[in-house]
Amino acid sequence: MIELTNISKTFGPGPGQVEAVKDVTLSIEKGKIFGIIGFSGAGKSTLVRCINLLESPTKGTVVVDRQELTSLSSKELRAARKRIGMIFQHFNLMRSRTVFGNVAYPLHGSGLSKKDIAKKVRSLLRLVDIAEKEKAYPSQLSGGQKQRVAIARALANDPKVLLCDEATSALDPQTTNAILHLLKRLNEQMGITVVVITHEMAVVKEICDRVAVMEKGQVVEEGEVFSIFANPCQPVTKDFIRTTSNLQKIDELLKYNSPVAQLKPGELIVKLFYVQKNVSEPLISTVSRKFDLDLNIIFSDIEIVQNAPIGGTVAIISGEQRQIEKAMEYLIEKNVGVEVIADARVSE
Amino acid sequence: MQEFLNNIIPNLMGKLPTFYQSIMDTLIMAGWSGAISFVLGLVLGLAIIVTKPGGILQNNVLFQVLDKIINFFRSIPFIILLTGVMPLSRLIMGTAIGVEGAIVPLVFGTVPFFSRQIESALAEIDHGLIEAALSMGSSPLEIIFRVYLKESIAGIARGTTITAISLLGLTAMAGVVGAGGLGDFAIRYGHDRNMTDVTYVTIIVLVLTVSAIQLLGNYVAKKNTH
Numbered sequence: 365m366i367e368l369t370n371i372s373k374t375f376g377p378g379p380g381q382v383e384a385v386k387d388v389t390l391s392i393e394k395g396k397i398f399g400i401i402g403f404s405g406a407g408k409s410t411l412v413r414c415i416n417l418l419e420s421p422t423k424g425t426v427v428v429d430r431q432e433l434t435s436l437s438s439k440e441l442r443a444a445r446k447r448i449g450m451i452f453q454h455f456n457l458m459r460s461r462t463v464f465g466n467v468a469y470p471l472h473g474s475g476l477s478k479k480d481i482a483k484k485v486r487s488l489l490r491l492v493d494i495a496e497k498e499k500a501y502p503s504q505l506s507g508g509q510k511q512r513v514a515i516a517r518a519l520a521n522d523p524k525v526l527l528c529d530e531a532t533s534a535l536d537p538q539t540t541n542a543i544l545h546l547l548k549r550l551n552e553q554m555g556i557t558v559v560v561i562t563h564e565m566a567v568v569k570e571i572c573d574r575v576a577v578m579e580k581g582q583v584v585e586e587g588e589v590f591s592i593f594a595n596p597c598q599p600v601t602k603d604f605i606r607t608t609s610n611l612q613k614i615d616e617l618l619k620y621n622s623p624v625a626q627l628k629p630g631e632l633i634v635k636l637f638y639v640q641k642n643v644s645e646p647l648i649s650t651v652s653r654k655f656d657l658d659l660n661i662i663f664s665d666i667e668i669v670q671n672a673p674i675g676g677t678v679a680i681i682s683g684e685q686r687q688i689e690k691a692m693e694y695l696i697e698k699n700v701g702v703e704v705i706a707d708a709r710v711s712e
Numbered sequence: 713m714q715e716f717l718n719n720i721i722p723n724l725m726g727k728l729p730t731f732y733q734s735i736m737d738t739l740i741m742a743g744w745s746g747a748i749s750f751v752l753g754l755v756l757g758l759a760i761i762v763t764k765p766g767g768i769l770q771n772n773v774l775f776q777v778l779d780k781i782i783n784f785f786r787s788i789p790f791i792i793l794l795t796g797v798m799p800l801s802r803l804i805m806g807t808a809i810g811v812e813g814a815i816v817p818l819v820f821g822t823v824p825f826f827s828r829q830i831e832s833a834l835a836e837i838d839h840g841l842i843e844a845a846l847s848m849g850s851s852p853l854e855i856i857f858r859v860y861l862k863e864s865i866a867g868i869a870r871g872t873t874i875t876a877i878s879l880l881g882l883t884a885m886a887g888v889v890g891a892g893g894l895g896d897f898a899i900r901y902g903h904d905r906n907m908t909d910v911t912y913v914t915i916i917v918l919v920l921t922v923s924a925i926q927l928l929g930n931y932v933a934k935k936n937t938h
Binding site for chain 2: 416452459461501503
């Protein structure tokens with residue numbers, strides 16, 4: 365649906381220029397929710413603006429729905445933009461227009477009659493669950509309501525793509541979730557392709573199918589959300605995952621000699637984590653029974669991403685040395701990640 | 713009543729026809745030059761906003777030229793401008809004196825100020841709104857009318873109020889080119905012939921006019937703020 369090829373964007377002339385996006389090539393499949401994550405200044409907002417040419421890339425080509433936007437005249441580009449909706453962090457609603465007026469704005473000049481426009485606006489407002497606020501002005505709405513109106517407005521011309529630039533970053537966690545679920549629902553109901561720009565891994569985890577991680581203007585890692593979570597390669601990706609997982613807490617517990625992480629001789633602390641989608645066996649109890657070991661779970665952080673569990677467990681294992689070895693081999697064979705964090709076994 | 717007025721403002725009562733004519737002259741001068749300045753200033757302010765770096769019709773040459781012209785005329789004190797544009801007045805209006813002769817300098821004195829007012833009212837518009845309009849496929853003309861102007865009605869009303877009041881002040885000086893008006897009236901009789909009651913009544917009329925303009929401006933601004 366969206367093909368970005370060798371996109372570069374440089375701001376400013378001369379030696380003070382900034383290369384916001386460097387040679388990015390991305391392919392976004394139709395009907396998917398695609399996340400682009402990065403810390404602020406990574407170039408993700410510039411990159412998403414290259415998709416509808418709000419920023420025209422210095423180099424590279426942009427193809428959306430088989431149409432090369434980078435080669436269009438400004439009039440053709442305006443027509444193409446109507447097929448690409450966009451929502452923003454600060455909603456960007458027009459304060460002098462009511463909710464109805466805001467959603468009707470992009471329908472002006474679309475050839476629809478006044479009556480048809482009203483009909484369309486009302487059905488859009490119903491779609492985003494805000495029909496009752498039709499006559500309100502943006503200043504009378506909460507953040508979440510404003511974003512719903514912005515979504516309705518972005519969908520007015522039946523776009524095939526919806527670009528979301530930090531759409532939930534100004535919202536509280538509960539509202540964020542509601543908006544994310546709305547985006548997901550629209551994606552499922554209408555088959556619209558959604559591109560989500562965010563600096564929150566939780567957003568990616570919640571709704572995205574695929575994700576690209578950006579750093580210093582480049583895409584450093586890209587893949588299915590589950591596999592990125594299970595096997596992050598780049599340090600920046602690991603940083604992001606750490607922000608949504610509690611598993612690294614064990615390092616702190618050990619550092620401060622917490623009583624819950626005290627080992628007796630012969631015991632060890634292991635982190636067990638999912639690396640594949642298909643693990644559904646009751647591994648802990650199986651290991652415990654099969655190898656006659658005690659597993660004392662210190663804590664655990666497991667979530668469901670793309671309908672598969674992700675995360676893991678930190679546990680103290682105690683038992684016979686050889687059995688522990690065997691158990692770990694068994695787990696690895698079952699495609700579970702095993703990492704020994706602290707070891708109090710006496711070396712023989 | 714007549715008696716009473718004759719007592720407290722004797723000089724003015726003796727000059728009533730001139731007084732009324734002065735009010736009319738002021739209104740005509742302010743009205744015409746105000747209407748012309750409103751249109752020109754609005755166009756100029758918009759042109760500055762859309763051509764400036766990062767604007768929707770970015771054009772550095774045009775922007776620099778407009779910016780410098782505005783600064784040039786803003787730096788000329790009005791009393792000098794009055795005589796400075798006389799040749800132009802003669803060319804456009806056929807005369808450089810009287811009410812007609814005052815309109816050209818009043819426009820030159822007001823447009824630069826008003827276009828800066830417009831510029832700052834339009835600059836209040838969040839760039840995000842422009843970006844949103846662009847993302848919806850709006851053309852530059854649509855953005856000018858349906859976003860910039862529509863969203864800044866309150867700001868424009870405030871700028872217009874300030875400009876109208878300062879224009880009223882400028883008309884007082886137009887007496888220099890023989891344009892008449894309230895300012896000229898007050899100077900000629902109130903000051904030169906020491907008829908203080910003329911001065912005071914003129915002040916009262918001006919204060920009432922300014923208050924009315926301000927009230928109207930505030931009303932329009934409030935009506936358009938949501």
